[in-house]
Amino acid sequence: MSTADQRPEILRYTAFSTDPAGGNPAGVVLDATGLTDAEQLAIAAELGYSETAFLTAPPAELPDQERAYTVRYFSPLAEVSFCGHATIAAAIAHAERHGPGNLQFVTPAGAVPVKVTCAADGTLQATLTSVEPAVHKVAEDDVDEALRALGWFRADLDPEFPPRIGYAGARHLILAVRTRARLADLAYDFARLKDFMTDLDLTTIQLVWRESATVFHVRDPFPVGGVVEDPATGAAAAAFGAYARELGLVPEESVLLLHQGADMGRPGELRVELYAGDPRIRVTGTGARIPDPGTTRAAARHHGRTV
Template identity: 80%
Template sequence: MTTPNRPHEILRYTAFSADPAGGNPAGVVLDATGLSDDEQLAIAAELGYSETAFLTAPPAELARRDRAYTVRYFSPRAEVSFCGHATIAAAIAHAERHGPGDLLLATPAGTVPVTVTGTADGTLHATLTSVEPSVHKVAENDVDEALRALGWSRTDLDPGFPPRVGYAGARHLILAVRTRARLADLAYDFEHLKDFMTALDLTTVQLVWRESAAVFHVRDPFPVGGVVEDPATGAAAAAFGAYARELGLVPQESVLLLHQGTDMGRPGELRVELHAGDPRVRVSGTGTRIPQPPHEAGMPLNRKCNPAGTSPAASRRHISRNGDQVHEMRADFTVPPPVSGENLAGNE
């Protein structure tokens, strides 16, 4: 399989951090015209990030709108309906080339407006407005199954935050814990949790600890995407905002700060805004370009791609929390089960 003759530049950006070593890395292809589904999936697998965003011309109903695009998101394993951090990354990348302003993105989950603003020092901030969210109860046996996969017990959960599935473009199981120590000590069975999440059509499991009235710490295992843990998850942040508002855990008009990635060594901050009278959730953060590896600098995509999931170049390095242990997840996504607390890792 080959890509079309025209080059397709692949960009690397991190979202929810101004430091390339923080936040959540994403691939961005600002003009993916002509790329097939298999080619997009192969690119995502080769990059090895949790998601890559591919932009093309807008659908007919948005064709007359300025700065409107169709966006699709691929993890190394499959297409996903929506990805918050890749949306932020794509918006920052677009703004660096075309200036700040408003974008309108047609995603598989629905139309998502994004606004990019700049500060006096040149820092760019992007804010996405989610599709209309929803919150659903979870069967008790499903909660128990999730806890078994995580290696947790009911006593670890905060009774003030009942388990729910939140949706704001993708489905996330939300589980809140009593202590920061429990959140930090995450060790789970990769295959067990992946199978459980697949059965419930979950994108991540969002694990939450409340530091104060409006400050939370979160972690998001993402085994269904071939990733042990997601460093900063915009879609889950939007789902959590909807969850917290619906259950009366925060005021209808709120600004929440979510810290994510700290336990992975990739700290990021996600700002969640809730507005009374508007069911949608706004998630914002900064982002920055990740320098390309020297051997790839200046080399746009114009090469052969193997079928998705089989590219020999596709691998992901997972770094432990203490930085001492490294293992690779190859393109066939073989993971050494179970994931221990010592080698729990995220993509870089």
């Protein structure tokens, strides 16, 4: 697909908020049939959002499964293995056209079931079930380099939350701080953090402050995607849920509430569910169509992309 008259419909949705001005904007292409890798990357770069989801027919092993799709995710700079907020956005966009129900998204990270439900007031809500997560220790030298890039200090970290790399489809370094003020004060070295994250194959840095036993505030720098900060990060939320459970910071069966984006003026809410006997993490959020994104530069600047 390369000519203008073959250009697919490109949708714009926000995830983890019912307000188009909140949550995390994502591009959605519900039928990306025939698009090359270069064309998908070009669309993602044109939109300027942290990720765009591209849906095509399911792989050969699922030829007859209804509502199954192959899904790929592109940031403005590169393809990523999994993106939670674009998954939520794509599922809600699909439900607005085909009705709520169960979907099967086959992503580069693995199969991700998604369930879309409709509340009595008509609000659509999507729940993704992650691939099996993992939590890994991180070298102290790497923690120190991350802190230097962030302009933070060891004394800023919450000793009850040791640094780890969490995975639930993508890798995220999890760093928790003692105070909300420290989390709010984020002005980092973009190039240095990008190089560090590239070396460790990280998608974002999940920065966390604990408000209460089950309520957290988070921020996610995303320089490897060409974005200063992600306003609501479903993949990192899933990785954090696995981390918190494995380290015994929350009960094995829990419902966690993550607030993200408020420091950027795009507040969103992510619900993370942990179930005993099932290692996978469930992440739930609402979504909304973005009717008029304005220019690419304005849309990108609004959510923190460097342009």
